[in-house]
Amino acid sequence: xxxSDVVIAFVSLFIVFIVLGFYGKYWRRGDLxxxxxxxLAGRKLGTTxxxxxxxxxxxxxxxxxxxxxxxxxxxxxxxFAIPYVMLxxxxxxxxxxxxxxxxxxxxxxxxxxxxxxxFGSSTLAIMIAITGIVAxxxxxxxxxxxxxxxxxxxxSGFANAQVVEEISLLIAFVILAxxxxxxxxxxxxxxxxxxxxxxxxxxxVVIIAVPISIGGFSHxxxxxxxxxxxxxxxxxxxxxxxxxxxxxxxxxYPHAISGVLSSESAQKLRKSTALLPLYGVGLAVLALxxxxxxxxxxxxxxxxxxxxxxxxxxxxxxxxxxTLPGWFAGIALLGIFVGxxxxxxxxxxxxxxxxxRNIIKEIKPNISDSSEIKITKISSTAxxxxxxxxxxxxxxxxxxxxxLLGGILIAQILPAVLFGLYVKSLKKTPLIIGLxxxxxxxxxxxxxxxxxxxxxxSLFSTVFGPIYIAVISLAIxxxxxxxxxxxxxxxxxxxx
Amino acid sequence: MRIKKxxxxxxxxxxxxxxxxxxVPIYNRESPEILGLPFFYWFQTLWLFATAGFYFVxxxxxxxHHDKL
Numbered sequence: 145x146x147x148s149d150v151v152i153a154f155v156s157l158f159i160v161f162i163v164l165g166f167y168g169k170y171w172r173r174g175d176l177x178x179x180x181x182x183x184l185a186g187r188k189l190g191t192t193x194x195x196x197x198x199x200x201x202x203x204x205x206x207x208x209x210x211x212x213x214x215x216x217x218x219x220x221x222x223x224f225a226i227p228y229v230m231l232x233x234x235x236x237x238x239x240x241x242x243x244x245x246x247x248x249x250x251x252x253x254x255x256x257x258x259x260x261x262x263f264g265s266s267t268l269a270i271m272i273a274i275t276g277i278v279a280x281x282x283x284x285x286x287x288x289x290x291x292x293x294x295x296x297x298x299x300s301g302f303a304n305a306q307v308v309e310e311i312s313l314l315i316a317f318v319i320l321a322x323x324x325x326x327x328x329x330x331x332x333x334x335x336x337x338x339x340x341x342x343x344x345x346x347x348x349v350v351i352i353a354v355p356i357s358i359g360g361f362s363h364x365x366x367x368x369x370x371x372x373x374x375x376x377x378x379x380x381x382x383x384x385x386x387x388x389x390x391x392x393x394x395x396x397y398p399h400a401i402s403g404v405l406s407s408e409s410a411q412k413l414r415k416s417t418a419l420l421p422l423y424g425v426g427l428a429v430l431a432l433x434x435x436x437x438x439x440x441x442x443x444x445x446x447x448x449x450x451x452x453x454x455x456x457x458x459x460x461x462x463x464x465x466x467t468l469p470g471w472f473a474g475i476a477l478l479g480i481f482v483g484x485x486x487x488x489x490x491x492x493x494x495x496x497x498x499x500x501r502n503i504i505k506e507i508k509p510n511i512s513d514s515s516e517i518k519i520t521k522i523s524s525t526a527x528x529x530x531x532x533x534x535x536x537x538x539x540x541x542x543x544x545x546x547x548l549l550g551g552i553l554i555a556q557i558l559p560a561v562l563f564g565l566y567v568k569s570l571k572k573t574p575l576i577i578g579l580x581x582x583x584x585x586x587x588x589x590x591x592x593x594x595x596x597x598x599x600x601x602s603l604f605s606t607v608f609g610p611i612y613i614a615v616i617s618l619a620i621x622x623x624x625x626x627x628x629x630x631x632x633x634x635x636x637x638x639x640x
Numbered sequence: 641m642r643i644k645k646x647x648x649x650x651x652x653x654x655x656x657x658x659x660x661x662x663x664v665p666i667y668n669r670e671s672p673e674i675l676g677l678p679f680f681y682w683f684q685t686l687w688l689f690a691t692a693g694f695y696f697v698x699x700x701x702x703x704x705h706h707d708k709l
Contacts, residue, residue, distance in 0.1 A: 230687065231657075241702075361675055377668075387662060388662060417695070418698065419696060421692040428684070
């Protein structure tokens with residue numbers, strides 16, 4: 145049972161969070177009946193705010209749940225998240241200011257808007273919108289799993305813990321849906337700053353307090369196998385391709401593009417992107433918790449009360465609860481809880497934009513501005529509850545695996561979205577075929593790598609060793625897109 | 641000629657950190673340790689600061705030479 149000071153700190157900060165979310169409506173006031181005002185906070189965010197908003201996409205349940213849980217279960221392989229965030233900002237630094245400039249000139253809100261304009265193909269634009277929506281869903285589900293892990297640790301020992309947990313989640317989601325509906329991306333940005341401040345404080349306290357209380361890092365590393373200390377040489381190709389594939393994929397997610405387009409200028413976007421690798425420091429600390437926990441007997445004892453498959457998810461909240469004073473643990477747990485809630489809001493907004501602008505408007509082109517914003521708001525609410533329902537229905541460990549599949553899917557829109565920014569010779573038909581083959585081959589390889597059973601691995605064994613599937617299917621996709629475009633150019637040249 | 645040189649510098653500012661990140665054998669070792677943390681972990685964490693430095697210079701140069709690039 146947890147002490148009351150944990151609960152008091154948690155609940156009072158959650159109230160602050162709610163107030164900020166609703167206050168967002170009045171912050172830097174704009175006419176929220178315009179799509180770009182509601183979805184992109186009026187494209188007025190400066191260096192610091194974009195830093196926090198895109199940073200919010202990083203400090204998600206991916207960092208609190210998926211990565212520490214992977215380090216806990218498999219060791220150093222999952223530290224790939226740190227070089228991945230470094231590389232992804234390099235990719236963004238080169239490509240995103242250009243997308244921002246085009247979007248400002250032509251009024252794009254989504255990547256699909258750009259693709260439709262650039263290639264003149266509604267089919268390709270709709271396919272990219274669908275890929276974005278589908279790939280984003282398990283990402284939202286992962287956020288909910290992260291929130292659930294906090295509640296599980298807090299409520300463990302209570303009677304009817306499961307019921308209390310599900311009701312609390314539902315309440316949190318109704319509140320989230322309400323303030324996203326009224327405040328849009330403004331509410332999400334304000335709460336993102338609040339959440340990131342709490343998490344940064346938590347990370348700093350953990351990295352100082354925990355090693356001291358357990359007698360140094362060396363004590364933790366002496367408790368684990370060698371696969372936790374360095375990578376075995378057979379996993380080097382897996383590590384490198386996980387870095388590359390994830391780095392290429394992050395900025396293709398609809399919510400990352402929303403963050404980019406909400407920036408006030410290309411210069412400010414570039415500056416904040418350049419500094420974002422610093423966020424990785426916090427991520428590194430969270431990842432290390434997957435190893436530090438082995439040296440904390442009380443936390444390990446607590447974890448042993450849960451089935452092995454779900455222990456990883458609980459590593460970070462239980463380590464916090466068993467090493468920090470109660471009131472501070474309450475603050476830190478709240479940070480992790482809203483660390484799932486805020487990204488879920490940003491992601492659902494991005495999905496809703498794709499659905500309204502790139503799918504519904506494509507079918508019914510003469511929707512008025514006011515109905516467009518209404519449909520966007522309602523569908524963003526719907527997407528949140530779809531993800532919530534998903535989490536209630538399937539086991540938590542499954543949500544993490546599906547997120548891996550989401551990464552493989554979203555990587556396939558890279559040829560059209562990123563190369564489309566620079567390469568003039570690309571044609572729509574090879575891009576469509578490349579996208580379909582990329583998705584098809586990705587799904588097939590995931591199935592094959594897991595012997596057509598539950599998803600646990602996203603690595604495919606090749607002659608070079610295990611390789612991240614997103615990279616293989618992206619390579620096939622790129623070969624088709626470029627090869628096909630070249631062939632079309634040649635045949636056209638022959639005809640004339 | 642000047643513009644060409646700046647292009648090379650800009651490319652290197654992105655490529656050097658990427659090369660180190662993807663060159664896993666460079667940092668896949670246990671020692672030297674710092675505070676009991678294996679090289680593999682502390683090197684990648686500290687490299688984050690270096691990377692941010694490279695990227696920040698990139699952003700700064702890009703802004704300074706905005707009209708020419």
